[in-house]
Amino acid sequence: MTNVQVKGLTAGYGGPPILKDLNLSVDSGEFVAVLGSSGSGKTTLLRVLAGFLIPTKGTVAFGDHQVSGPGVWVPPEKRRVGIVPQEGALFPHLDVQKNVGFGLDKSPASKDRITEVLTMVGMNDFAEARPQELSGGQQQRVALARALAPRPDVLLLDEPFSALDAGLRTTLRTEVRELLTALGTTSILVTHDQEEALSIADKVAVMRNGQLVQMSEPSALYQDPTDIETARFVGDSVELSATYTGGDSVHTSLGSLRIRGDIPANTEAVTAVLRPEQLVMVDPRPVGGSLAPGGLGKVHGITYHGHDSLVHVTLTSGESIAVRVPGESTVSLGENVRVIPTGPASVYAN
Amino acid sequence: MTRNSGIRPPRPLIAAAVVSACLALIPLFYLIVRVASAGPEKILSSLLRARTWETTLTSVSLMVVVVVGCLIIAIPAAALLTRTNLPGRRLWLTALALPLAIPSYVAAYAWLAQFPAMSGFWAAALILIAVSYPYVLLPVAAALRTTDPAIEEVARSLGRSPFAAFQNNNSPQAMPAAAAGSLLVGLYVLSDFGAVSLFRVDAFTRVIFASYRASFDRTSAAVLASILVILALILVFAERKVRGKSLQYRSASGTQRMAVLTQLTTRGRLLGWGFVTTVIAIAIVVPVASLLIRLVEGSRRQLDVMELFQATVSSAGAAAGGAVIAVALALPIGLLTARYRSKWSTGTESAAFAGHALPGVVIGLSLVFLTINAIPVLYQTLFTLAFAYAVLFLPKSIGATRTSVAAVPPILEHTARTLGRNPFSAWTNTTLRLAWPGIAAGGLLVLLTAMKELPATLMLRPTGFDTLATELWSRTEIAAYGAAAPYALALIALAAVPAFALSLAMSKGQPEQMEDQQAPTQLDTVST
Numbered sequence: 001m002t003n004v005q006v007k008g009l010t011a012g013y014g015g016p017p018i019l020k021d022l023n024l025s026v027d028s029g030e031f032v033a034v035l036g037s038s039g040s041g042k043t044t045l046l047r048v049l050a051g052f053l054i055p056t057k058g059t060v061a062f063g064d065h066q067v068s069g070p071g072v073w074v075p076p077e078k079r080r081v082g083i084v085p086q087e088g089a090l091f092p093h094l095d096v097q098k099n100v101g102f103g104l105d106k107s108p109a110s111k112d113r114i115t116e117v118l119t120m121v122g123m124n125d126f127a128e129a130r131p132q133e134l135s136g137g138q139q140q141r142v143a144l145a146r147a148l149a150p151r152p153d154v155l156l157l158d159e160p161f162s163a164l165d166a167g168l169r170t171t172l173r174t175e176v177r178e179l180l181t182a183l184g185t186t187s188i189l190v191t192h193d194q195e196e197a198l199s200i201a202d203k204v205a206v207m208r209n210g211q212l213v214q215m216s217e218p219s220a221l222y223q224d225p226t227d228i229e230t231a232r233f234v235g236d237s238v239e240l241s242a243t244y245t246g247g248d249s250v251h252t253s254l255g256s257l258r259i260r261g262d263i264p265a266n267t268e269a270v271t272a273v274l275r276p277e278q279l280v281m282v283d284p285r286p287v288g289g290s291l292a293p294g295g296l297g298k299v300h301g302i303t304y305h306g307h308d309s310l311v312h313v314t315l316t317s318g319e320s321i322a323v324r325v326p327g328e329s330t331v332s333l334g335e336n337v338r339v340i341p342t343g344p345a346s347v348y349a350n
Numbered sequence: 351m352t353r354n355s356g357i358r359p360p361r362p363l364i365a366a367a368v369v370s371a372c373l374a375l376i377p378l379f380y381l382i383v384r385v386a387s388a389g390p391e392k393i394l395s396s397l398l399r400a401r402t403w404e405t406t407l408t409s410v411s412l413m414v415v416v417v418v419g420c421l422i423i424a425i426p427a428a429a430l431l432t433r434t435n436l437p438g439r440r441l442w443l444t445a446l447a448l449p450l451a452i453p454s455y456v457a458a459y460a461w462l463a464q465f466p467a468m469s470g471f472w473a474a475a476l477i478l479i480a481v482s483y484p485y486v487l488l489p490v491a492a493a494l495r496t497t498d499p500a501i502e503e504v505a506r507s508l509g510r511s512p513f514a515a516f517q518n519n520n521s522p523q524a525m526p527a528a529a530a531g532s533l534l535v536g537l538y539v540l541s542d543f544g545a546v547s548l549f550r551v552d553a554f555t556r557v558i559f560a561s562y563r564a565s566f567d568r569t570s571a572a573v574l575a576s577i578l579v580i581l582a583l584i585l586v587f588a589e590r591k592v593r594g595k596s597l598q599y600r601s602a603s604g605t606q607r608m609a610v611l612t613q614l615t616t617r618g619r620l621l622g623w624g625f626v627t628t629v630i631a632i633a634i635v636v637p638v639a640s641l642l643i644r645l646v647e648g649s650r651r652q653l654d655v656m657e658l659f660q661a662t663v664s665s666a667g668a669a670a671g672g673a674v675i676a677v678a679l680a681l682p683i684g685l686l687t688a689r690y691r692s693k694w695s696t697g698t699e700s701a702a703f704a705g706h707a708l709p710g711v712v713i714g715l716s717l718v719f720l721t722i723n724a725i726p727v728l729y730q731t732l733f734t735l736a737f738a739y740a741v742l743f744l745p746k747s748i749g750a751t752r753t754s755v756a757a758v759p760p761i762l763e764h765t766a767r768t769l770g771r772n773p774f775s776a777w778t779n780t781t782l783r784l785a786w787p788g789i790a791a792g793g794l795l796v797l798l799t800a801m802k803e804l805p806a807t808l809m810l811r812p813t814g815f816d817t818l819a820t821e822l823w824s825r826t827e828i829a830a831y832g833a834a835a836p837y838a839l840a841l842i843a844l845a846a847v848p849a850f851a852l853s854l855a856m857s858k859g860q861p862e863q864m865e866d867q868q869a870p871t872q873l874d875t876v877s878t
Contacts, residue, residue: 014358052764076767077776083768089761093783102779103769150770 002063002153002186003028004049009058011048017056018044020210026203028063029184031177032215033197036207037233042190045207046156049188050083051076062153082147082185084157088139090131096142097127103150117145120179137168144176148185155180157189161196173200194234198222206230222275224261228348231273236310238279238321242272242347250347253317254279254295260344272345276310276324281337294340297321302329313339359690360773366682367694371701373679374741377708377716378579384719385576388569396573401557406577409553412475412546413539417532419479423629424486425528432494434612436622446626447488449481449633450849453802455544456838457481459822460637462548463644463831474549480633481545482538486531488853493527526592533589540582541709543805548826554578555711559805562715572719575712582707641842644835657821658836665817665844668732668807669800672739676747677793679740684751684789685781689760705744713738714809735810739800746799750792754785799848802841818844 004026011019018041026032036042047053049060051067051074059069062081067074090099097114104110118124121141131139140160147155160176161169177200180187191197197204198218205215206226214226225231228239240257242250248259252272259272284296300320301312309329310322323339331337385393396402427446431439449457458477461468543555550556554574561571614622683702687695708716717738721729728734758781766776804819811820818837825834 050764050768052767075773076764077770077772079768081768083765085761085765089759089765091762091766091780102766103771146765146769152768 003030004154004186004188005059005061006045006049007059009045009048009055009060011044011053011055011058013053018210019048019055022058022207022210022212024205024212024215026186026188028186031180031187031189031200031202032205033189033191033201033203034205034207035191035194035197035234037192040207041210042192042207043158044210046083046158046188046190049154050081050156051079080150080153082150082152082155084140084143084147084155084160086159087136087163088131088143088160090134090139090142090146092131094131095127096123096129096131096134099131099142100146100149102146113149117149118142120148121145122175136164137172140164140172144179148183153186155185155187157187159191160189162191162193169196176200198234204234206233208233224346225273228271228273231346231348236276236322236324238274238276240272240274240319240321240345241350242270242345243268244270244347250345252345253315253319254339254341255293257341258344259347261346263347269350270347271350272347274341274343274345276322278341278343278345279321279323280340280342281311281313281323281325281331282340284336284338294338296336296338299331299333299335299337302331302333304328313337315339359686359692359694363682363686364694367686367698370679370683371698374702374705374744376720377713377738377741378704380720381572381575381579381712381716384572384716385569388572392569393573396570399570402570402574402577405552405554405557405574408471408551409540409578409581412471412478412551412553413536415475416478416482416539417535419475420483420486420535421528421532423479423483424490424531425524427626427629428487428490428494428524430622430625432491434614434618434622436614436619442626442630443487443491445630445634447484447849447853448630450484450853451842451845452481452634452637453544453804453819453841453845454478454481454538454542455548455804455819455823455826456641456841457637458545458548459826459831459834459838460640460644462826463834464636464640466829469549471549471551474545474551474553476632477545477549478539478542480637482535483629483633484853485534485538486528489527489531490524493524530589530592533585533592537582537585537589537706540578540585541711543709543711544823555709555805558711558715559809562718562809568719571715575715578709579707579712582709583704586703586707641835641838644832645839647832657816658840661816661818661821661837662840664815665801665819666797668735668811668815668817669739669797669803671732671736672743672800673747673793673797675736675740676744676796677751677789679744680747680751680792681789684748685755687748688752688755699748702748703745705741708741710738710742710803710806711809713741714806717806718809730810730812732812732815735807735812735815738806738810739796739803742803742806743796743799747789747792747796750795751785751789754788754792755781757788758784795848795851798844801844 004024006022006024009019009022009024010017022041022045024032024034024045034042034045044053048055048068054073055068059072060067061069062079065074066072067079090096091102094102097118100114100117101110104113114127115124118127121144123138123141123145126134126138126142131142134142143160157176161173164172173196189197189200198221201218203215204218204221206213206221208229214221214230216224221230222234225234228237231237240252240254242252242257244263245251245256248263249256250259250270250272251257257272257274282294295315295317297313297315299311300314303310303312308324308326310324311329311331312320312322314320321339388396430436431443431446436442454477457480458474461473461477540554542553543559545551546553547556547559554577558571558574558578561574562568679702683695683698686692687699717734718729721731721734760781762780762784763776766780767773771779801817802819804823807817807820808823811817816824818840822834822837822841825831825837
C-alpha cells in the first residue's frame with residue numbers, strides 16, 4: 001500500500017510554470033479525482049507523477065520512496081505506476097493479451113496474470129483480438145488491465161472515460177470504481193467533468209491555475225466549496241448578495257439564511273451561495289397573514305434536462321436564480337412564484 | 351499532443367542529429383575549403399574569366415527559357431483538365447504526368463537516337479521542358495481542383511463577371527503553386543547534367559564536369575560549382591517561402607464541392623485534345639517510340655544480357671548502400687523534428703536539406719577533392735559513392751522518417767515506460783516498431799532514385815564499376831544508340847516507382863503531403 005505526497009511542486013515546459021507550488025496528499029488505497037478545467041495544470045500534474053516530465057521544484061514521494069526532488073528523479077519504468085491514457089492508447093501492433101503482458105516478464109506465471117486481469121475487466125474472451133477490433137469501452141478495459149497487470153503501487157487515469165458515450169461512461173465508471181476499491185490500489189484520476197469527479201472518487205481535488213484550491217470528499221466539496229469560483233465550477237450555483245446579521249445567519253432577498261462553516265471576516269457585504277436543489281417554489285399568495293418565508297419572483301426561463309429541470313426566476317430584488325425541480329417543470333413561463341430556501345448557505349466575502 | 355512541446359530533447363538524440371547534419375554538410379563544407387585554399391588571386395582570376403560569365407549566362411538563360419516553356423504548357427493544361435468538361439480529363443492528366451518517370455538523359459538520348467543532328471541550346475531547352483513541365487502542372491492542377499467554388503460563387507453574387515471571379519478566386523491558390531513549381535523546374539535545369547551534356551550546351555554542370563576531367567584547372571571547377579550552389583540555394587529558399595505562402599490560402603476544413611466546370615464547345619474540345627496530344631507526343635510518344643525502335647534494331651545484334659544484369663546489380667548494390675546510410679542519417683533528424691520543436695530540430699533539418707542545393711555534379715566534385723586530398727583510401731570506392739547518394743537523397747529520407755514518427759502518438763512510448771521498459775526498449779517496441787514501415791519505404795524510394803543517378807556516379811565510381819546510368823552514358827557517347835536502348839528502358843522502369851509516389855503527393859495537393867513528399871522528392875530527377 002502506498003500513499004502519495006506532493007510538496008511545493010513547480011513544473012512547466014520552459015515558459016511560465018504550469019504548476020505553481022502545488023501540494024497534494026493521497027492516502028494509501030484512496031481514489032482521488034483531480035478536477036480542473038483545461039489549462040488548470042491537471043494533465044501536467046499527471047505527467048510529473050508518471051515521470052514523463054521533470055519538475056523544476058518540489059518533491060514527489062510514493063510511500064517511503066522519494067521519486068522526484070532535489071537531485072532525485074526516478075524514471076517512469078522504476079516508479080511502479082500504472083497509467084490509463086485517454087482513449088486507451090493500446091499498442092496497435094499487439095493483440096489484447098500481448099498488450100496486457102507488455103509490462104510482465106516472459107515467465108509462465110505471467111500468462112496466468114494476463115488471464116486474471118483480463119477476467120477482472122471482463123475482457124478474457126477477447127484475448128486474441130486486435131485493438132482495432134474493439135469498441136472504445138473495450139479498449140479502455142484492456143488499457144486498465146494492461147496498467148494493473150504489473151501490480152502498480154499507484155494507478156493514474158487520464159480522462160479515461162471522456163471519449164465514451166454517456167450511457168457507457170456511467171456503467172464503466174461504476175465498474176472501474178468498484179474494481180479499484182476492491183483491489184485497494186491508490187488511484188488518481190484526472191478529469192474536467194465535475195459529475196464524473198463527484199460520482200467516482202473518495203476525494204476530489206480541485207485545481208486552478210496550477211494550484212490545488214480544495215480537496216474534500218465529494219459531498220463536502222459540493223455543499224461547501226472553499227471559494228466562489230470553486231462553487232461555480234463544481235455545479236450550478238445560486239448567488240445572492242447578503243449582509244451578516246450576527247450569530248450564524250445572513251440576510252438575503254430570500255430572507256434569513258443559516259451559514260454553513262466559517263463566518264466570513266468581512267461581515268458587511270458578502271455573497272451567499274446555495275445549490276438550486278436547496279430551493280423550492282410555492283404559491284405566491286400570502287398564507288394566513290403571517291410573515292411568509294422566502295422571496296417573490298417571476299419565472300423567466302425553463303431548461304429541461306430529462307431527469308430534472310432548472311427553473312430560472314427573477315426575484316423582485318432583480319437577482320436571477322435557478323431552482324431545480326425533479327422531472328418536468330410544474331410552473332410555466334411568466335408565472336409568479338415564491339421561492340423558499342431550505343438548508344444552509346456558504347458565504348463568501350465579496 | 352504529437353510533440354513533446356517545450357521539453358528538451360535527450361542529449362544523445364541531439365548529438366546524433368548534429369553529427370548527421372554535419373556529415374550531410376561535408377560536401378558543401380569541403381567545396382568552400384577547396385575554393386578558399388586557392389587564395390583570393392586565383393579565385394578572382396577565375397571569376398573574371400569570360401568563360402565563367404558565359405557559363406552563368408547560358409545556365410540562367412536555359413533556366414528562364416525552360417521555366418517559361420513549362421508555364422506555357424502547364425497552366426492552360428491544368429485549367430483545361432480541372433475546370434472544363436473535356437472528356438477523359440483524368441486519363442489525360444495521368445498521361446501528362448508520365449514524363450516524371452523519364453530521366454532527362456534518357457529523354458535526350460532517345461531524341462538523339464532518332465534525330466542525331468539535334469544539338470545546342472534549343473534542343474536542350476525542348477527536352478528539359480518536356481521532362482520537367484509536370485513539376486508545374488501537378489501542383490497547379492491540385493490547387494485549381496481544391497479551390498472552393500463557394501468563394502467563386504460569392505464573388506459572382508457580389509457582381510464580378512465570371513472571368514474576374516475565376517481570377518479573384520484562383521489566383522491566390524494557383525499563383526503560388528505555379529511559382530513553387532517554376533522554382534523546382536529552375537532547380538532541375540540548374541542541376542541537370544545529362545541533357546546539357548548530350549546536346550553539348552556549356553551550362554555549369556557540363557563545364558564543371560569537363561574541367562574536372564581535364565584535371566589541370568580544378569580551382570575554376572570549384573569556383574563554378576560555388577556559383578552554381580549559390581544560385582541553387584536562392585531557388586531552394588525561394589521555393590520554401592513560396593510554398594509556405596500557398597498553404598495559407600487553403601481553407602481549413604469541411605468538405606468542398608467540386609468546382610463548376612466550363613462547358614466546352616465542339617471546337618473547344620478539339621482544340622483541347624489537340625493541345626494535350628501534342629504535348630504527350632513530344633514528351634512521351636517520341637522518346638518511347640525511339641527507344642522501342644532502337645531496341646528492336648539492337649536485338650538483331652546480340653544483347654549482352656549478362657552485362658545488363660551486372661549493371662543492374664551494381665546500380666542496386668551502390669544505391670542500397672546509399673539508402674542504408676541515408677536512413678541512418680535521417681533517423682535522428684526525423685525523430686528530433688517529429689517529436690521536439692526546438693532550435694536543434696529546425697537547425698539540423700535545414701542543414702540536411704541543404705542537400706537540395708547541391709547538384710550531383712557538385713557533390714561528386716567535392717567528394718573527389720576530399721578523398722584525393724584528405725582520405726585517399728576512400729577515393730573511388732563504393733563507400734564514397736554510397737555516401738554521395740545518401741547526401742543527395744537525405745531530404746527524401748528525412749521526410750519519410752518525420753511523417754512516420756509523427757503518426758505514432760508519444761503516449762505509446764510513455765506508457766511502455768510506465769510498464770517497466772527502459773527508454774531504449776520503450777522506443778524500439780513502440781515508436782520505432784510502428785514507424786518502421788514508413789521509414790523503410792522512404793529508404794526504398796532513396797534506393798530506386800539513386801539507381802538512376804548519373805553525374806556523381808560518373809565521378810565517384812570505382813574503376814570498372816558500371817551502373818545502368820553509366821552504361822547508357824558510355825554507349826550514347828560513342829553513338830551506340832541501339833546498344834543503349836535496354837539500359838534506357840530499364841532506367842524508365844526504375845524511375846516509375848518514385849515518379850508515381852511524387853505525382854500522387856503533388857496531385858493530392860494535401861498540405862502535409864506536399865510538405866513531406868514534394869520537398870524531399872524535388873531533386874529526384876535533378877541528380878540524374
